[in-house]
Amino acid sequence: MVQMYNIIILLNLEDLINKYKICNYHVSKQTKTKTLQPPAFSHSPFSSPFTPHFPSSECLSTAMGSSPSRDAASNPASVDPPLASASAEPPHHVGLAVALPPPVDEKKDGVVDVNKRVDYLNLPCPVPFEEIQREALMSLKPDLFEGMRFDFTKGLNQNFALCHSVFMGSTEHPSQSGDIVKVPSSNYEFGANFLDPKLMLVGRLGTDGRLNGRVKCDLTENLILKINASLTNEPHYSQGMFNFDYKGKDFRSQFQIGNNAFYGANYIQSVSPHLSLGTEIFWLGHQRKSGIGFAARFNTDKWVGTAQVANTGIVALSYVQKVSEKVSLASDFMYNHMSGDVTSSFGYDYILRQCRLRGKIDSNGTVAAFLEERLNMGVNFILSAEIDHRKKDYKFGFGMTVGE
């Protein structure tokens, strides 16, 4: 669950990063395959409706397989223009072959080109391990909320901005009887962001005294230090995590240290221009739990498929198909062996000029939709709706985001 909360922070932060067009944060420019287009705009970070879930041993182990992948869910990191499918012009032939037409090296959409010889020494750098399911999470997991939300970001500088956000609505607290109890709440959060190509500092301070902070620092060109922390006044409820990321030529590795003596490491390697395989392990000191997981990601210009398996009994699969420039369809399957949960969801993501609409339907009987509409330059209107037919829970929210 430590991961889960960090993911919630990071989820919104990636939107913020994209706003400031930090290109070097995630996907390196060497990627030959096109990832989905980022949204033209995004709402501001640290949406208040998310009450943090404190780590508990069961939550951490069940979340292990899926939650690291939910990290940076709405990360529209690839601001690079998509590279063409045929990455190189066919070489000009001389001699006898001049009379013959050059071989057509076209890659059919969605089909892996087998004619082109693969240079195994020059594979593209894979996406970071926690972002393996990035496209599916961007489409299927918008941050749905209930109530009213208002975010105002005031930029003082190219790199520095202050942010005020107000939330009034219900938040859910799990109660003893197992039902979800909705408690009306309101909060105000003050935040400051400093974004530099080499250093990023983001902090959010709420009225209850909770500080969510994030630091990302490029120590060298390939080594990145990230710190996430959520500090409270109550003792034993604070969390922190240090990540050291190393990016190699065609691999990425990460080492994590967190509170409660949490240690984790992951590694992902490109084995072909389209396929990358990764693995992760973690060890939780205080509860003496450990786990190992494997992941694979196959992406082409038109679709992305991922699979993740963990020894905590989690299997997570996802598939995203880009139907056109504006439309993509996503599907997701998760199986938890320990609790016997099976969940599958299907969703769509329309990225249009003035709005972004995401909708999904779930095997738990929930239907959800999320709309972000651009009313004006810097003014976004947000509507969120979620209907849970099984639990008879209806959540509707609206909000506005003001600021570049």
Add this chain to the structure above:
Amino acid sequence: MADVGKGSSLTVFSGDFVKQWTTWGMKKAKVIAHWGFIPLIIVVGMNTEPKPHLSQLLAPV
């Protein structure tokens, strides 16, 4: 036997000392981070070019 007992108790004592000292350090670091992180961001931000004015920081719009 007495020597072994003394040696092990010394190790236990120094291990305890290190643990206590790191816990003290982490507690202090947590308090410093809790109070000082947002002011740190503001100070760093106000010192980058072009320098924003203090009135811009305090005014709501």
